[in-house]
Amino acid sequence: MNVQSPEKNGSDGRAVLSARGVSKSFGAVEALKNVDFAVRSGEVVALIGDNGAGKSTFINAITGVFAPDAGEITFEGEPVRFGSPHDARERGIETVYQDLAVAPQLDAVGNIFLGRERYRPGFLGWLGFLDQPRMRQETEEQLSELNVRIRDLGKPLSTFSGGQRQGVAVARAVMWASKVVIMDEPTAALGVAQVEMVLDLIRRVRETGIPVVFISHNMPHVFDVADRICVLRLGEMVTELDPKKNTTDDAVAAMTGAVRTRRGGAR
Amino acid sequence: MTGPQTDPGQTQEPGRRLAGLSSVLIVGILAFLVVVFTILNGTAFLNFGNFVNIAVDASVLLLLGVGMTFVIITAGIDLSVGSVLVLSGVVGGQVMVALSGTSEQVQNYQFPNQAIGIPAGIAAGLLTGLVFGLFNGLLITRLKMQPFIVTLGTLGIGLGLAQILTGGTNVRFVPTAIQSQIGTREFFGFLPVPVVISLVVAVIAGVVLAKCGFGRYTYAIGSNAEAARRVGIDVDRHLLKVYALSGLLAGLAGLLDLSRFNTTSIGAHTADNLASISAVVIGGTSLFGGIGTMIGTVVGTFIPAVLRNGFIIQGVQAFWQEVAVGVVLILAVFIDQRRRSAEERM
Numbered sequence: 001m002n003v004q005s006p007e008k009n010g011s012d013g014r015a016v017l018s019a020r021g022v023s024k025s026f027g028a029v030e031a032l033k034n035v036d037f038a039v040r041s042g043e044v045v046a047l048i049g050d051n052g053a054g055k056s057t058f059i060n061a062i063t064g065v066f067a068p069d070a071g072e073i074t075f076e077g078e079p080v081r082f083g084s085p086h087d088a089r090e091r092g093i094e095t096v097y098q099d100l101a102v103a104p105q106l107d108a109v110g111n112i113f114l115g116r117e118r119y120r121p122g123f124l125g126w127l128g129f130l131d132q133p134r135m136r137q138e139t140e141e142q143l144s145e146l147n148v149r150i151r152d153l154g155k156p157l158s159t160f161s162g163g164q165r166q167g168v169a170v171a172r173a174v175m176w177a178s179k180v181v182i183m184d185e186p187t188a189a190l191g192v193a194q195v196e197m198v199l200d201l202i203r204r205v206r207e208t209g210i211p212v213v214f215i216s217h218n219m220p221h222v223f224d225v226a227d228r229i230c231v232l233r234l235g236e237m238v239t240e241l242d243p244k245k246n247t248t249d250d251a252v253a254a255m256t257g258a259v260r261t262r263r264g265g266a267r
Numbered sequence: 268m269t270g271p272q273t274d275p276g277q278t279q280e281p282g283r284r285l286a287g288l289s290s291v292l293i294v295g296i297l298a299f300l301v302v303v304f305t306i307l308n309g310t311a312f313l314n315f316g317n318f319v320n321i322a323v324d325a326s327v328l329l330l331l332g333v334g335m336t337f338v339i340i341t342a343g344i345d346l347s348v349g350s351v352l353v354l355s356g357v358v359g360g361q362v363m364v365a366l367s368g369t370s371e372q373v374q375n376y377q378f379p380n381q382a383i384g385i386p387a388g389i390a391a392g393l394l395t396g397l398v399f400g401l402f403n404g405l406l407i408t409r410l411k412m413q414p415f416i417v418t419l420g421t422l423g424i425g426l427g428l429a430q431i432l433t434g435g436t437n438v439r440f441v442p443t444a445i446q447s448q449i450g451t452r453e454f455f456g457f458l459p460v461p462v463v464i465s466l467v468v469a470v471i472a473g474v475v476l477a478k479c480g481f482g483r484y485t486y487a488i489g490s491n492a493e494a495a496r497r498v499g500i501d502v503d504r505h506l507l508k509v510y511a512l513s514g515l516l517a518g519l520a521g522l523l524d525l526s527r528f529n530t531t532s533i534g535a536h537t538a539d540n541l542a543s544i545s546a547v548v549i550g551g552t553s554l555f556g557g558i559g560t561m562i563g564t565v566v567g568t569f570i571p572a573v574l575r576n577g578f579i580i581q582g583v584q585a586f587w588q589e590v591a592v593g594v595v596l597i598l599a600v601f602i603d604q605r606r607r608s609a610e611e612r613m
Contacts, residue, residue: 105556
């Protein structure tokens with residue numbers, strides 16, 4: 001068994017969110033095999049792996065999209081079992097999904113406050129009237145604090161480019177996350193300037209002490225922002241790399257299994 | 268390919284232009300029709316009394332359209348509204364007849380207990396609509412069935428039940444008070460009650476759609492149901508409410524119809540579902556979901572009504588109205604599709 005204590009590796013600080021021995025099968029396919037993982041406050045952990053390595057499955061398993069078949073998930077020192085992504089969200093874990101999950105016919109404010117609408121005070125609020133000016137103002141304040149520029153807050157996202165939509169999805173996650181931000185391929189569809197914005201946003205979130213789990217294929221982006229790099233291959237957590245000591249070649253080798261990994265060698 | 272300098276602001280122009288076009292277009296078409304019929308017919312068309320007639324004719328369809336607007340914005344459809352209208356009218360009418368007096372009294376148009384019978388009938392009619400709407404919603408959300416198929420099924424069930432209840436004939440001896448007090452009554456001598464009821468419902472529903480959380484969730488679900496689900500919106504529960512609302516308003520429409528004619532009209536509503544869907548779509552609501560306004564639905568309801576009225580005054584066969592509405596409908600859907608594909612290209 002390659003059980004590895006999550007406390008042993010990585011940076012200082014206690015684990016905010018950790019997984020131990022997580023497994024998940026879909027029929028005969030073992031998508032995740034006994035995966036250990038931990039993220040501590042103030043760090044950016046990159047999760048990398050080839051297509052089908054189980055990156056998104058792992059994120060789904062720890063954020064409540066589906067329950068793992070085996071294993072334990074610990075959040076802020078307590079074992080948890082999120083029944084839905086909404087449960088995870090309520091505890092302060094925000095996820096940016098690969099498919100964005102925005103409503104294109106709503107504007108940026110509508111999307112950012114979706115499911116968290118602010119209502120007018122008093123009787124009108126009791127009747128269900130939305131407080132649109134307040135939501136817009138809060139959005140503007142938060143976005144300028146995060147240094148995010150969104151083209152036009154009042155236009156439906158369907159008039160935005162893919163990158164601009166992604167900007168809204170990322171801004172929404174960062175704005176609401178109080179404990180952990182998880183980003184599944186947040187830079188995949190972006191232009192150069194927007195990638196810079198997202199990477200900058202990730203660093204900014206780290207400064208506030210909120211850890212970021214960052215899934216990506218893009219090695220330059222990973223080595224640019226990550227403090228640690230966890231490598232998944234065929235459903236197994238095969239190794240952990242240090243971006244200061246390891247190179248992109250090491251990462252690619254670990255992802256593809258071209259060479260024996262350090263951990264494989266240590267056993 | 269003109270060059271690399273096309274900035275993002277330009278690529279989205281076609282989408283936005285068409286989106287703007289559709290709302291301007293429908294108001295423009297309605298204004299154009301009014302002008303044309305005024306030129307052709309003068310004050311025979313352009314007078315307050317005639318406009319009130321048009322509004323009365325449109326009032327029942329407008330109620331169906333209000334519910335249908337919510338349903339279509341969620342990217343659903345409700346084909347059962349005409350049947351629910353008929354069934355609610357039948358149930359309401361039969362309850363009124365049964366409770367307003369003995370069968371002998373009623374057949375002599377005496378309704379000693381109508382103070383109980385009429386409110387009970389109204390409640391029974393509304394309840395029938397609500398229950399049918401909930402039934403639609405439960406089948407769609409619990410059994411994960413297509414709204415088109417579910418409501419096609421309940422269309423048959425509703426109309427069949429109405430005919431079973433009545434033996435296929437219309438309900439007779441309905442208390443005449445509902446006609447004199449509701450159906451043909453005019454507030455201040457010029458505002459017909461059916462028009463007031465349907466416009467008040469449309470205004471309230473329009474405010475809810477544009478300004479309230481209920482409307483916001485309706486748009487969000489039609490725009491991306493999965494995104495709504497992930498942020499914790501109970502999508503099934505909301506859809507249930509939307510179909511229940513559509514059923515309830517169809518029930519109200521059935522009672523309004525009953526009060527206007529003092530009897531049911533079982534055979535007269537088989538095309539109401541398509542007429543209300545046309546009105547909603549002409550009004551700029553997208554069959555793909557996520558887009559639509561209540562004011563659009565009001566205008567979209569009045570275009571066929573104005574056409575019918577104008578053609579009758581002009582002496583043109585009223586059947587031309589159906590042809591004209593068909594053309595406008597196709598145009599509206601075409602514009603909607605162009606708008607969508609323009610968006611997807613970005």
